[in-house]
Amino acid sequence: MTSLSLHNIKKAFGKTEVIRGVDLEIDDGEFVVFVGPSGCGKSTLLRMISGLEDVTSGDLFIGGRRVNEVQPAKRGVAMVFQSYALYPHLNVRDNMGFGLKVRGLKAAEIAARVGEAAETLQLGPLLDRFPRELSGGQRQRVAIGRAIVGNPDVFLFDEPLSNLDAELRVHMRAEIAALHKRLANTMVYVTHDQIEAMTLADKIVVLRAGQIEQVGTPRDLYNNPANVFVAQFIGSPKMNILPGAFVAERLSAAGIGVPDGKVVGMRPEHLHVAGEGDAVLNGRVVLAEYTGAGSLLHVDVGEGETILVTHEGQNEPAFGEAIALGIRPENVHILTPA
Amino acid sequence: MTTKQWRTLNRVLWTVSLLIAAVPFVFPFLWMLSSGFKSASEIFGQPSLIPTVWHWENFVEVFQYQPFARQYFNSVYIALSVTGLTLIIASLAGYALARLRFAGAGLLMLFLVSALMVPEEVTIVPNFFLIRWMGLTDTHLPLILLPVFGPHGVMATFLMRQYFVALPKELEEAGRMDGLTTLGVWWKIALPMSRPALAAVAIITFLFSWNLFLEPLVFLSSLELFTLPLALSNFTDPYGAPLWHLQLAATSLAVLPILAVYIIAQRQIVESFAMSGVKG
Amino acid sequence: MSRANTTSKPARGFRVPGLSLRRREAIEAWLMTSPTIIGFAIFFLGPLIAVMVYSMAEWNLLSRKMTFVGLANYTDALTVNADFWQVMGNSVIFAAGLVPLNMALALALALCLSRPFFGVVFFRTIFFAPVVTSAVAWAIVWKFLLQGEAGAVNQMLASVGIDGPNWLREPDWAMAAVIVTRVIKMVGLNMILYIAALQTIPRDYEEAARLEGATHWQVFKMVIWPLLAPTTLIIMVITTIGSFKVFDHIYLMTGGGPENGTLVLAFYIYQQAFEFFEVGYASALAIIMFVIVLALTLVQFALRRKQVR
Numbered sequence: 059m060t061s062l063s064l065h066n067i068k069k070a071f072g073k074t075e076v077i078r079g080v081d082l083e084i085d086d087g088e089f090v091v092f093v094g095p096s097g098c099g100k101s102t103l104l105r106m107i108s109g110l111e112d113v114t115s116g117d118l119f120i121g122g123r124r125v126n127e128v129q130p131a132k133r134g135v136a137m138v139f140q141s142y143a144l145y146p147h148l149n150v151r152d153n154m155g156f157g158l159k160v161r162g163l164k165a166a167e168i169a170a171r172v173g174e175a176a177e178t179l180q181l182g183p184l185l186d187r188f189p190r191e192l193s194g195g196q197r198q199r200v201a202i203g204r205a206i207v208g209n210p211d212v213f214l215f216d217e218p219l220s221n222l223d224a225e226l227r228v229h230m231r232a233e234i235a236a237l238h239k240r241l242a243n244t245m246v247y248v249t250h251d252q253i254e255a256m257t258l259a260d261k262i263v264v265l266r267a268g269q270i271e272q273v274g275t276p277r278d279l280y281n282n283p284a285n286v287f288v289a290q291f292i293g294s295p296k297m298n299i300l301p302g303a304f305v306a307e308r309l310s311a312a313g314i315g316v317p318d319g320k321v322v323g324m325r326p327e328h329l330h331v332a333g334e335g336d337a338v339l340n341g342r343v344v345l346a347e348y349t350g351a352g353s354l355l356h357v358d359v360g361e362g363e364t365i366l367v368t369h370e371g372q373n374e375p376a377f378g379e380a381i382a383l384g385i386r387p388e389n390v391h392i393l394t395p396a
Numbered sequence: 397m398t399t400k401q402w403r404t405l406n407r408v409l410w411t412v413s414l415l416i417a418a419v420p421f422v423f424p425f426l427w428m429l430s431s432g433f434k435s436a437s438e439i440f441g442q443p444s445l446i447p448t449v450w451h452w453e454n455f456v457e458v459f460q461y462q463p464f465a466r467q468y469f470n471s472v473y474i475a476l477s478v479t480g481l482t483l484i485i486a487s488l489a490g491y492a493l494a495r496l497r498f499a500g501a502g503l504l505m506l507f508l509v510s511a512l513m514v515p516e517e518v519t520i521v522p523n524f525f526l527i528r529w530m531g532l533t534d535t536h537l538p539l540i541l542l543p544v545f546g547p548h549g550v551m552a553t554f555l556m557r558q559y560f561v562a563l564p565k566e567l568e569e570a571g572r573m574d575g576l577t578t579l580g581v582w583w584k585i586a587l588p589m590s591r592p593a594l595a596a597v598a599i600i601t602f603l604f605s606w607n608l609f610l611e612p613l614v615f616l617s618s619l620e621l622f623t624l625p626l627a628l629s630n631f632t633d634p635y636g637a638p639l640w641h642l643q644l645a646a647t648s649l650a651v652l653p654i655l656a657v658y659i660i661a662q663r664q665i666v667e668s669f670a671m672s673g674v675k676g
Numbered sequence: 677m678s679r680a681n682t683t684s685k686p687a688r689g690f691r692v693p694g695l696s697l698r699r700r701e702a703i704e705a706w707l708m709t710s711p712t713i714i715g716f717a718i719f720f721l722g723p724l725i726a727v728m729v730y731s732m733a734e735w736n737l738l739s740r741k742m743t744f745v746g747l748a749n750y751t752d753a754l755t756v757n758a759d760f761w762q763v764m765g766n767s768v769i770f771a772a773g774l775v776p777l778n779m780a781l782a783l784a785l786a787l788c789l790s791r792p793f794f795g796v797v798f799f800r801t802i803f804f805a806p807v808v809t810s811a812v813a814w815a816i817v818w819k820f821l822l823q824g825e826a827g828a829v830n831q832m833l834a835s836v837g838i839d840g841p842n843w844l845r846e847p848d849w850a851m852a853a854v855i856v857t858r859v860i861k862m863v864g865l866n867m868i869l870y871i872a873a874l875q876t877i878p879r880d881y882e883e884a885a886r887l888e889g890a891t892h893w894q895v896f897k898m899v900i901w902p903l904l905a906p907t908t909l910i911i912m913v914i915t916t917i918g919s920f921k922v923f924d925h926i927y928l929m930t931g932g933g934p935e936n937g938t939l940v941l942a943f944y945i946y947q948q949a950f951e952f953f954e955v956g957y958a959s960a961l962a963i964i965m966f967v968i969v970l971a972l973t974l975v976q977f978a979l980r981r982k983q984v985r
Contacts, residue, residue, distance in 0.1 A: 110883050131889030143880035147902040156898070208888065321398075327935030411722060411795070414788060419800045420860050424817045425805070426830055431820065446773045489712040498702035504709060511720050513973040517945045518962040521955055531810035534682055545715035553712065578704045607810040609924040614950060625812035629928055647813045658808050662801045665922055666806060673869045673914075 060121040060134070060211035060244050062107065063084050067116035069102055069268075076102050078268040079116070084246065084261070089238050092248045093255040093291070094265035100248045100331055101216055103265070107246060108137050108214050121211060121294050131161075137214040140221065142197045144189040144204075151176075151185040154204045171215035175203045178240070183309040194222050198230055202237065215247040220255060231257055256280070286396045289323050295354065297323045297391070298365040308338045314390055323391035326354070331375065332384025339383040341365070344377050357381065425655070432645030454645040461642055462630060468650070471606055471624040474539050479598050480607040481544045482552050486597060487590070490556030490581050495568070512550045516542075516610060520603045524614055538615045539608065539623065548604050552597045555672055559593035560586060596668035606654070624650045717862050727966075730959035737953035749960035759936070760961075766851070767940040772856040773917040778915055779908070781863045786870030787896070787910075800871075804864035811861065815928035817845065818857045822929075844930050847937040858925050862918070866911050873907040874900070906979070913976040917969055941965050 062084035069077035077099045084090050092100035105111040106118065109130030118126050122132050126131050126225045144153050151172055152159075176182050177234050179199045189197055198218060203212055215234075219227045235258055238245055249255055255262050256276045264271040264279065264287075272284040276292075283289035283297075290296045306316040316322060324338075332338075341359035346369075353374035355367040367383060432449040432454055458464050493501060527538045543549070563586065563591045587594070614624040622630065628650060631643035658665055706713075731749055735742040753760040789800050806814060821828045824842035835841040843853040877900060885895045923942040926932065932939040932947065939947070943964060949958035 110887065110888060129889075130887045133888070137887050139880050139884060141878065143878070143884040145881060145899060147905075156885070157890075160885070160888055160890045160894050160898070204884075204888075292715070384791050407793075410788065414799050417785070418799065421802050421806055424814070428813075428817045448764075485711045485715070489709040490706040492708035492760060496701050496705040496708075497698075498705040501705070504713070507716070507721075508712075509977075511716055513970050514720065514724060514966055515942065517921070517923065517942045518727060518945075518966045519720060519723035521730065521949050521958055521962065522723035523728075524949075526718070526723065542716070542719055545712075545719040549712075549715075550847060578701075578706075603808055607812065607924075609812050609927075610946070614946075625810055625924070628810075628812050629817055631861055636817075638816075642862075643816060643822060647816050651809055651813045654808060654810070655805065658805060659801065662804070663797075666800070666804055667808070669865060670868050670872055673865065 061119075061124075062212065062244065062246070063089075063117075063119035064103075065117040065119075066112050067103070067106065067118060069099070069111065069351075070114045076104075076268050077114075077198060080265075080268075080270055082263060082270065083274065084244060087131045087242050088246055089245045089247065089258060089260045090262050090263060091255040091259035091261070092246065092265055094112065094271075095250055095291075097251060097267075098265040099268040100265050104137075104216055104246060104248045107212075108135050109133055110137075122262065134211035135214055136208050136210035136212075137216060138198075138201045138205050138218045140217040142189075142201040142218075142221075144197055144200055146189050149186050149188050150181060150192075150200050150203075153189070153200060154181075154207050157204065157208050168308055171207050171209075172203075174320060175206045178206065178237075179203050187237050195226050195230060198222070199233070202234075206241070211243065213241075213245040215245065217249055218247075219249070219251070227254075234258060235391055252294065256292070262292075264291060282286075283323075283393070286321065286323070286393050289391060289393055293325055293327075295326050295366050295368070298329075299323050299393070300359075301361060301364070302392075304361070304363065305338055305357075309390065312338070312387055314387055314392075316392060319395070320392050321395045323393050324365070324385055326368045327390065328385050328389035329367045329383045330363070330385070331369070332382050334382055336384040337382035338385055339365070341381060341383065343377055343379050346374050348374070355381075358384065361385075404577035425651070428644050428651065429648045432648040433489040433639065435639055436639065436641045451641070454641050455649065456629075458642055458646045458649065462622070462627060463641075464627060464646060464649075466620050467622045467624055467627040470536065470621060471650075474536055474623060475602050475605040477540045478543050479601045481540065482549055482601045483594060484596060485544060486549060486552035487556045487587060487594065488582070490553045491493075491560050491586055493553070494557045495565075495586075496578070508550045508553060512547050512554075514547065516546055520610065520614060527615060533615055534617050534621060535615075536621065539611050542611055543601075543605050543608060548601065549670060552601060555597055556590065556593055559590050563589055592667075593671070595664065596671045599665055600672055603654075688920050714972075727959045727962050730956055731963050733956040733958075735954075735956040737955055742956070749957050750964070752957065753960055753964065762936060763939050763941055763944045763964055766936075766938060767920060768924070769851060770855060770938075770940055771916055773851070774859055774919045775912060775915050777855065778859045778863050778866055779911060781859065782866035782870050782911070783904075783908075785863070786874055787868045789867070789902075790871045790874040800868070803867055806861040807864040808860070811924040812928060814857070815925050818853075819929050822853055822857075845934050847934050850930050850934055850938050854926055854929055857929065858919075858922060861925070862915075866915060869908065869911055870904070873904055877903050906982075909979050910976060913972055913979060917972045917976070920965070920972075942970075 064082040065078050067080045067082075068075065080103065086239050092103060094100050102111060104296065105118070109125070109128065113126050117124055120133055120135070145156065148156065154172045154175060155168045158171060163171075172185075176185060179202060181196075181199055181203055184192065184196060184200070189200070190209070192200065201218070205365055218234075219230055222230060231254060232255060234247075238258075247254075247258060259276055261273065262276055262279055263273050266287055271291075272279060272288045274282075279288060279292045283292060286299060290299065300323075302316040302320045302322055305322050307334070309316055309322070329339075339357075339359050341357040343355055344358045344364065345356035346358075347354040352370040352372075355369050356364055357367055358364050369375070430447055433450045433452070434454075435451050436450065438447065440448070492498075493505065523538070524533075525544060527533055532538055567589065568581050568585050571585045576584060607625060608623070609625040612623045616622055616626065619630075628643065628647055631639045631646055633639055688727050732744060732746055733742050734745045734748065785803055789796050789803075822830075822843040824830065824845065827840075827843070829843070830840035841849045843849045881899050881903075882895055885899050890898065920940075921942055922940060923946060926940060926943055927946075930938045932943055941961070942965065945958050945961045948954045948961060
């Protein structure tokens with residue numbers, strides 16, 4: 059039973075407060091992703107869980123045990139670093155067996171465990187190679203193998219895919235997801251890429267400036283963002299945010315009330331070309347970016363506001379054309395401005 | 397004990413150990429200075445860092461014992477000359493080796509490399525004869541020329557060359573397109589861009605020349621021509637035993653200015669040595 | 677690359693029509709390197725050849741007679757003169773004592789001072805200070821401090837009840853004293869080389885090792901030390917070469933004594949040439965020294981090349 063519990067965790071470097079009171083519950087076997095812009099504190103949070111950084115105040119529980127003062131090696135966690143941190147002077151086998159050797163396990167035991175992990179990750183043929191002879195994806199797998207070998211309770215990933223090219227990232231994402239299915243350990247994953255978050259997570263934690271903005275499943279965050287920040291962070295292209303007054307009239311006609319001071323969010327993929335009667339917005343196409351499957355339209359809707367609309371199919375409106383846009387009522391988000 | 401307490405204790409222990417380790421590095425300077433203020437007899441009395449009577453006159457006596465001021469000046473201007481010459485010659489040759497292609501470049505490099513391997517003691521004897529034949533013994537010329545064209549000079553040349561090689565070529569090429577000659581490119585573009593290397597060479601060369609001992613020992617016989625290192629070793633009584641109070645006062649005078657400059661510019665100075673160590 | 681037609685480009689280098697680009701470049705190069713070449717020819721190449729010639733002559737300056745004796749000087753040194761082997765022994769002992777001590781201390785200091793903490797610059801400055809100090813000044817001060825009874829070191833030892841020897845006058849202690857004081861002077865240099873090397877090791881490795889349960893010692897032994905190996909090798913060779921060249925320090929601290937106990941090769945050469953005026957013999961010694969240093973330097977170059985790869 060390895061759940062994680064964070065109670066009012068705070069972290070300060072000197073006088074600068076980096077984490078400002080984080081409360082979080084992670085269940086056994088969950089795949090949790092910390093996501094947020096640079097500097098939001100997600101890596102710091104991860105490192106506090108690992109023990110590489112101290113907790114300034116608050117309580118950290120792993121598996122029900124308070125671990126604030128516990129050495130990293132004794133917390134039952136393993137970490138995959140962004141740079142993989144593979145020892146260049148050791149081959150793959152010795153890299154993976156390093157932690158076991160340090161802990162004093164017998165050679166036979168080490169070989170057995172390394173062999174097992176190597177099989178799981180298909181690293182067999184690479185065992186005698188050195189890190190400099192491996193490709194990025196292979197190094198990644200070795201780093202994961204090293205983590206597995208210690209039989210940890212919790213896996214920690216610190217932006218593991220950032221150093222890979224786009225194509226490889228897609229492939230490795232799938233491998234990590236498969237790994238989670240197979241091992242069923244609790245996994246905490248840090249990334250700044252919201253697509254990785256959406257595709258991998260059971261639960262996403264959106265962080266900004268050291269605080270949690272929202273916690274929820276990918277669907278929750280997509281369909282019910284709690285505020286403008288989360289709404290625009292999740293989903294690509296970004297959700298369009300318009301002042302309430304802009305569309306209040308037309309929306310109330312459709313039965314949606316827009317209280318004063320609120321803003322209205324509409325995702326580009328939810329807006330469609332509509333007839334005059336159903337239209338919520340009118341505008342003029344100022345840019346049509348052909349993307350292959352469809353187009354990304356930049357539409358000037360007046361008063362200096364330009365919004366994005368994803369258009370499916372090959373017959374997109376032309377530059378300069380006037381278009382009317384509609385949206386299903388359930389896809390309209392009423393949000394408080396930041 | 398909590399981790400935090402343990403960590404503080406750890407830090408205290410480390411600091412104390414470092415301070416203890418630092419003693420033999422600092423202690424000589426303190427003794428040097430304080431002994432310079434003691435009388436000849438007090439020096440052999442109880443060990444005390446602070447002299448009981450401050451004999452400022454030691455420092456005056458230093459200048460009376462031998463032409464110390466003159467000797468100090470000698471060291472300064474010789475070091476400046478060596479530094480200046482080395483900078484020019486090393487950067488000229490370094491640039492040529494870095495950027496220009498010419499037959500014989502390889503041979504020249506080999507020749508220079510071999511000069512790196514020869515310690516000064518090996519060539520000092522024939523050099524002595526050469527200088528004597530030129531009638532230049534007991535002058536400062538050998539003290540300037542020999543260091544410039546010795547292993548140190550080679551190291552300086554290679555340092556400059558390495559630095560030039562790493563400079564982006566575009567700026568020099570732009571200069572050429574504007575009509576500059578090679579010398580012009582060297583003077584107007586390459587040199588200004590290589591300030592860190594020039595500074596490093598200057599610092600190391602100055603210190604190297606300042607500290608030279610063998611050459612002055614071999615070539616100089618007149619007191620007024622002595623440089624500081626030689627002068628310092630010369631504060632002896634007729635029996636050859638050192639006059640400690642004078643010697644240490646003089647040593648203080650020689651060392652303290654350098655130390656002062658070092659403390660102020662230590663980052664730059666240390667970096668210069670690091671640069672030469674990594675490449676030299 | 678070379679073009680005979682020079683009128684259609686802006687002139688570079690010498691504006692001498694008819695000279696190809698290649699040629700001009702070569703002339704410029706030779707001109708720029710001429711001071712170096714001339715200087716080194718006069719003060720290095722010439723003397724080097726001269727030394728080789730002298731080494732084959734029996735020549736004492738006082739007798740003003742120079743007779744060629746082939747390799748007699750070398751055989752004298754290697755077989756006849758007991759002095760020579762004592763000197764070589766001293767040089768080896770000096771190097772064997774200095775190099776490990778210097779490197780171990782440099783590494784220890786570097787490990788303490790490679791990460792930023794309050795006061796790290798202060799300590800680095802202190803440990804490097806003797807490096808910029810004149811060797812003469814350093815030797816003089818230590819000679820003063822290490823005197824028999826009156827020296828500060830012995831007086832401090834006496835206050836704790838230890839009877840210190842006359843450091844520079846007793847054969848065994850003199851060598852030790854000379855080594856230790858030289859190490860203190862020069863260790864700062866190796867320290868910063870090690871610091872530079874340590875700072876190129878990414879923190880990730882240490883953190884990963886810590887996470888896997890390694891103690892500080894294990895991290896050092898299994899991760900840091902292997903990664904420092906190239907630097908260690910090079911520092912070792914450089915320091916060894918340096919230790920063979922030491923002259924001022926010993927000249928001033930012990931004058932070669934007691935009983936030639938600290939007479940090392942560089943000093944021996946000076947002594948033979950400028951105190952005994954045995955130019956021929958000194959030259960042979962110089963060639964021997966050259967060969968030793970050459971061998972060590974070649975080793976250093978080979979190591980550097982391997983490291984770059």
